[in-house]
Amino acid sequence: RNNSFKIMLLMILLLSSAEVIKKIEVLTTSCVVIPCSFEYPGVQKSHSQLRGIWYSGNARDKFIYHEDDTKIVENFKGRTKMVGDLGSKNCTLEIVEFKNHDAGPYCFRIEIPGGENFSYKDNCAQPKLHYREKAYEGSPYAITCSVIHTCPSHMPELTWSRGGKEEVTTHYKSIGEGKWEVQSLLTFVPNEHDDDADITCAANFYGGMNSESKMNLRVKRETAVFFCELYHYTTTGFTHLVEALLQE
Template sequence: MSSHGRVLFRWICLQVIFASVLSEDWEANVVPEIKALTTSCVVLPCTFKYPGAQLPDSRLRAIWHTKEKQDQIIYHEDRTRVIDNFKDRTTLLGRLSEKNCTLEIDKVRNHDNGPFCFRAEIPQKDQYSFLKSCVTVKPTDEPENLQLDKKEFLEEGEPVSFRCSVKHTCPSHPPTITWSYPNSNPTVNHRDISNGNWEAESLLTLIPKEKDAHTFLTCTIKFHGGTTRTITTPLYVKRKENYLHIIIPVAAALGTALLFGVMCFFMSKKYKSQIQELQSGNGFLGRMSRMSQSLQE
């Protein structure tokens, strides 16, 4: 390929790259509706696109506002612009340079419904409010999907695992899960289950003892903000089969019988030899009989 051809090829490639970048429209992706536990926090996942080349954080500005009134700002880097109801309760978790506009609302209140919309600004150049991609928050006083495994029977001495889990929307401050079982060392996991929902779970492995029978196992879940819930399940422990109460008396009886048998054997042997001596004339009666006969002569 000639030098002129190489230059032309590079020019075409650059045109394709710039065309693909410049052809991007303003677009935001959010979860349209999300539940939130009051007094806790809720994280609103958000990503966005804008036309032109990708910019650093310093060249972009993020604003969140209500859909009804765009001047009611719930997040702004200038905190004086935020309405009183949301002051010190909102934090931008996403990085604008990575086209992430995720927002956290802390200390959720019953009237934090929204809808809330994101607006991106390129100072002194452009701005766009994503009014078709807003988020409605549904505050609730009760946590969702609290679950604790229930076991019908536990085998004494056999390891068994229990799982306690809960769904939440506050991954920046996940719930803490504790157990009532002493000296427990549970495994804790947090995972994203999509659409702004997360799951916190704790796995407890224990070895049931006889003393655990007819007691209760309690899982306590404490949420960011102070809300606490407990779940309890009864423990039914099946005792391990123990035959000592049968083996010991039987062994004692067999031992006694064996000892008695041995004694009887030796005693019968002794008496048998004595009887044989008497019958053979070597015994006491035989000697007396011979002495009597000699005197008569």
Template sequence: MALKLWLSFLLLQVTHGVQSPRGQWTANIPTKITVLQGSCVVIPCTFTFPMPTSKKILNRWIGFWKKGNKVVSTNIPKWKIPKEYKKRTQFLGDLTSRNCTMLLDGVRMTDVGSFYFRIEMPQYKRYSYIQNPVTINVTRNPQPPSLSVKRDGKVIATCSVTHSCPSIPPQLSWSRSGIVISHIKKLNQLKWKTVSTLIFQPLPADFNKPLNCTVKYRGGKQAKSSTILKI
């Protein structure tokens, strides 16, 4: 349900901020995205095209995401995807709503490069949006989470991390037990934030020792942030 909600929200948005005229072949796609190796990324995409002058009913919509000449994702269920992308991509967009969003999972160093979208309407026209590609950059090192602590009788510690895949968000965990409240917040078209808040009544044993927050990203990579509770 959460995936459907944010995906429907994408239908109302464009990555470059201005909706392109419906009379042009234009794809609204981010120009660059940096992704952690092994993690996943949702590439938001909407497109426009010149409306046919005839009264043809457009009832067939075929979409492809391509890297060079390779088809890496499509809305055709039985299409033969190359082995290196098979089961790693998912076509999320509804083409009838001009949405061409794609998910790429298990990101590899070999994914570095440009991807572009192609639309085919057999009863009308076909077009490759090669002028509107997205470049994927891959980083090996995970970012540690942001950690802050407030004291007001109780300890209220907040840990957060940004990411690019809302359907499979990073997991945050604490080195101490307590009441944990978690949520995910959309920052923009490309970034979401996972936030975890830990609330506990400190004991003498909690002071002058580290309080750790660990993030585990999709793919298994981890990073940690620590703070020392002072008396």
């Protein structure tokens, strides 16, 4: 029975720009063509002046496509082909006899012999932070960190730069269309030493990928307002002596 898998190709340029389909649903035993184009600064080069390399995830030495066949990892030999013309800035790749363990992510690298090299690599979803702008000394404060992912069997782990287990609550939920969300709630009572502190939420994904987001905490001194009324009791009842507003 054939199964379909999604190749994750979230590729972002480190030194230039690239365009690629981010998700492709593939039928196992079939083939897949991954559309890809790229840019680089300077004068346009011919195909013979460029070397395009596709590799697996963070393993830069694990080539799934290389012009030198001897450098391609064993399980991809004879199954990958650069169908795009590098001279036209097209890095489209074909994979035949697709297998269930071919699910990526994949990264593209362009090399200019005697010149610069550019990498287009996997970029994880960045966590989103939700919080009140104002935090008050001595009053409970909460920050929510969330990230969307596509692998429910290996949930991303969200960690904070501060706070113990008793201050962190984590929830998981499906949001439909093959996507899931992890939410982490950090609650604490800030003090004066927390003012201007950076708080970071890091997302650690299966396979070693990670990303993070941070916020700068501004703690204000709590202003307490008391309405004070003083009474004196006499035989005729309470006598109103004074009322005042007290502020700290």
